[in-house]
Amino acid sequence: MNLAATLRTHPQAKWIGLALIAIALLALPFVLAMAGTAWVRITNLAILFVLLSLGLNIVVGFAGLLDLGYIAFYGVGAYVYALLASPHFGLHLPWWTILPIGAAVACLFGVMLGAPTLKLRGDYLAIVTLGFGEIIRIFLNNLSEPFNLTNGPKGIATIDSIKVMGLDFANTTALGDLAVSGTIKYYYFLLAVLVVVIVVNLRLQDSRIGRAWEAIREDEMAARAMGINTTRMKLLAFAMGASFGGVAGGMFSAIQGFISPESFILTESVMVLAMVVLGGMGNIWGVILGAILLSFVPEILRYTVTPLQQWLFGRSIVDPEVIRMLLFGLAMVVMMLVRPAGLLPSAVRKRELAREDG
Amino acid sequence: MDTFLQQIVNGLTVGSVYAVVALGYTMVYGIVQLINFAHGEVVMIGCMVAFSVILALAPMGLPPFIVVGAGIAVAVPACMLVGYAVERVAYRPLRNAPRLAPLITAIGISIVLQHLALLVWSRNFIAFPQIIELKLFHFGSSDTSASISNIQVAIILTSVGMMAGLLWLVYRTRLGIAMRATSQNPQVAGLMGIDVNRVISSTFVIGAGLGAVAGAMVGTYYGIAHYQMGFLLGLKAFSAAVLGGIGNLGGAVLGGILMGLIESLGAGYVGDFTNVCFLDKFLPGFSDVCAASPESSLFGSNYKDVYAFIVLILVLVFRPSGLLGERVGDRA
Numbered sequence: 001m002n003l004a005a006t007l008r009t010h011p012q013a014k015w016i017g018l019a020l021i022a023i024a025l026l027a028l029p030f031v032l033a034m035a036g037t038a039w040v041r042i043t044n045l046a047i048l049f050v051l052l053s054l055g056l057n058i059v060v061g062f063a064g065l066l067d068l069g070y071i072a073f074y075g076v077g078a079y080v081y082a083l084l085a086s087p088h089f090g091l092h093l094p095w096w097t098i099l100p101i102g103a104a105v106a107c108l109f110g111v112m113l114g115a116p117t118l119k120l121r122g123d124y125l126a127i128v129t130l131g132f133g134e135i136i137r138i139f140l141n142n143l144s145e146p147f148n149l150t151n152g153p154k155g156i157a158t159i160d161s162i163k164v165m166g167l168d169f170a171n172t173t174a175l176g177d178l179a180v181s182g183t184i185k186y187y188y189f190l191l192a193v194l195v196v197v198i199v200v201n202l203r204l205q206d207s208r209i210g211r212a213w214e215a216i217r218e219d220e221m222a223a224r225a226m227g228i229n230t231t232r233m234k235l236l237a238f239a240m241g242a243s244f245g246g247v248a249g250g251m252f253s254a255i256q257g258f259i260s261p262e263s264f265i266l267t268e269s270v271m272v273l274a275m276v277v278l279g280g281m282g283n284i285w286g287v288i289l290g291a292i293l294l295s296f297v298p299e300i301l302r303y304t305v306t307p308l309q310q311w312l313f314g315r316s317i318v319d320p321e322v323i324r325m326l327l328f329g330l331a332m333v334v335m336m337l338v339r340p341a342g343l344l345p346s347a348v349r350k351r352e353l354a355r356e357d358g
Numbered sequence: 359m360d361t362f363l364q365q366i367v368n369g370l371t372v373g374s375v376y377a378v379v380a381l382g383y384t385m386v387y388g389i390v391q392l393i394n395f396a397h398g399e400v401v402m403i404g405c406m407v408a409f410s411v412i413l414a415l416a417p418m419g420l421p422p423f424i425v426v427g428a429g430i431a432v433a434v435p436a437c438m439l440v441g442y443a444v445e446r447v448a449y450r451p452l453r454n455a456p457r458l459a460p461l462i463t464a465i466g467i468s469i470v471l472q473h474l475a476l477l478v479w480s481r482n483f484i485a486f487p488q489i490i491e492l493k494l495f496h497f498g499s500s501d502t503s504a505s506i507s508n509i510q511v512a513i514i515l516t517s518v519g520m521m522a523g524l525l526w527l528v529y530r531t532r533l534g535i536a537m538r539a540t541s542q543n544p545q546v547a548g549l550m551g552i553d554v555n556r557v558i559s560s561t562f563v564i565g566a567g568l569g570a571v572a573g574a575m576v577g578t579y580y581g582i583a584h585y586q587m588g589f590l591l592g593l594k595a596f597s598a599a600v601l602g603g604i605g606n607l608g609g610a611v612l613g614g615i616l617m618g619l620i621e622s623l624g625a626g627y628v629g630d631f632t633n634v635c636f637l638d639k640f641l642p643g644f645s646d647v648c649a650a651s652p653e654s655s656l657f658g659s660n661y662k663d664v665y666a667f668i669v670l671i672l673v674l675v676f677r678p679s680g681l682l683g684e685r686v687g688d689r690a
Contacts, residue, residue: 064458066458066461068465116671116674116675117671117674117675119674119675119678120674120678123392123393123395123457123461124393124600124674124678126393126461127393127593127596127597127600127670128667128670128671128674130593131593131597131666131667131670131671132667132671134590134593134663134664134667135664135667135668138660138661138663138664139664141660142660142661266589270465270469273462273465274466277462318477322473322476322477325469325472325473326469326470326473326474328466328469329465329466329467329468329469329470329473330466330470331466332462332463332465332466332469333447333448333463333466333467333470336452336455336459336460336462336463336466337447337451337452337463340455340459
């Protein structure tokens with residue numbers, strides 16, 4: 001018997017595997033920091049996108065409601081944090097009170113979006129959610145007059161960083177000889193939140209609620225006939241998805257220290273959707289994979305495409321940002337045509353998408 | 359009263375463009391029951407191509423009518439090609455797939471189109487050359503009374519012409535009969551000897567052609583083109599199609615014109631209605647704001663783009679089948 005098989009059959013294999021992954025994740029920022037702090041920051045943003053994708057996955061993947069305005073909840077969460085912890089209103093609440101408030105407000109917005117659209121399905125819902133996302137963005141952009149709520153397109157700056165027991169996440173701390181930068185501290189913070197969110201998602205998927213969502217996704221009428229309160233379940237999906245978005249938004253605010261409506265445009269919604277679709281709608285691990293891929297590949301492109309072009313043509317012809325978006329678009333098309341269930345398809349979803357009749 | 363009349367004229371102009379774009383959405387929806395998400399981008403490409411041709415021809419001193427006509431003449435086939443490609447890539451392979459699948463490919467296609475346009479025409483706003491001499495026809499005797507410009511007249515007339523042409527096509531030609539048959543039941547239409555694939559392709563192509571003209575018109579009207587213009591325009595036109603009842607040609611026209619009017623009257627009046635300065639005697643905070651600008655209102659004309667969405671949401675909540683549409687049941 002070879003080693004791999006021994007490991008696979010070993011009763012403790014699962015725990016050993018998890019421990020190895022945990023060690024790798026804990027060591028990751030220091031390895032990345034050797035390549036440059038920028039990569040740690042990119043990793044942090046990637047984790048934020050994983051959080052967002054997991055939130056959207058609840059709405060799109062579990063409940064089958066296509067939401068194209070998801071970034072609005074991220075924006076709401078970010079603005080709640082920014083307004084309650086910045087000099088803009090002179091409020092400086094601690095982060096552990098604001099994140100729940102942000103989640104609650106985003107949840108409220110989720111219900112606001114969900115309630116009027118309960119009867120809609122598929123493409124109609126997509127358009128309405130898209131419109132909703134735009135409405136939020138337009139309001140964020142314009143609510144500087146007559147009363148300055150959001151500071152308009154200028155955005156809100158000098159947002160408080162996260163502080164845990166006197167430890168300010170914005171600064172570098174020295175641990176003996178080891179300098180732990182703020183970015184690395186945020187990495188651990190995000191990682192902790194991510195673990196919680198993943199566990200919640202896994203438990204949710206297998207719960208009564210998760211199964212109800214799945215039933216609604218497969219056949220709403222049959223689900224209702226089986227006694228599922230579809231209204232409540234769909235609202236719950238919107239609300240839960242939105243509150244995950246809100247939490248991610250709050251952390252985005254804290255990490256960046258500056259937000260403006262520019263960060264919450266439709267492109268971002270589409271990007272998160274592309275992550276969910278690419279990874280495999282409804283499969284938590286697939287969605288995580290999709291988010292990580294689509295967060296890192298463009299960054300790697302950024303570092304390779306421009307030098308490559310300069311080497312080939314002597315100047316940069318195509319902006320890496322454009323290539324990134326082209327790639328997103330193509331990924332969505334190709335995935336739907338070739339592997340509609342995603343890279344790591346969920347078992348049920350795969351069956352559904354392979355079905356011949358619509 | 360003059361302002362009101364002026365807003366009506368502006369609303370009708372924009373509304374007729376929305377109507378033409380909405381026709382593209384509604385035709386495709388009528389035949390395959392899917393929203394062509396990439397239609398807004400097709401309109402944008404129409405505008406861009408037309409602008410490129412117009413910019414190239416502008417210095418030659420030809421009459422503006424011919425220059426703009428040439429722009430449209432190039433834009434229409436270009437967009438038809440794009441429309442055909444969109445159908446082949448994003449819709450045909452997924453015709454029997456669940457509804458989420460073609461929707462996602464269409465979103466992907468529209469991102470690709472948008473960024474291809476960005477590569478070709480750059481990130482900058484493209485300005486329309488000064489070749490058309492603006493003439494205003496006043497409704498009253500004074501120079502300040504409401505007026506309609508020659509461009510507005512041309513846009514409204516072109517739109518009406520295209521709508522008439524489309525109606526003729528759908529109700530008086532063999533292709534039109536085939537389209538209506540396919541929209542009622544593709545299987546049976548196929549059994550009757552209709553090449554369903556060809557009919558669906560031509561629907562996309564015709565819609566794209568209409569979109570190209572609409573793009574050129576909207577570009578000429580606002581005097582500016584941008585690679586992101588298709589998104590909002592498409593969304594408003596889609597809202598118009600839903601307002602009128604999607605799948606219904608007359609509904610698209612009615613919805614488009616209503617949408618134009620709502621937007622222009624909304625931009626003109628909602629600001630006045632939500633003026634907060636009458637409150638300054640009662641609430642302390644208001645006096646400073648209103649002293650600075652007595653026009654302070656909660657929702658000024660910068661909220662213009664919100665009205666379309668609000669209308670869309672209201673229609674879908676209270677009358678999902680639209681003003682003229684039939685009950686679409688499970689489709690909605």
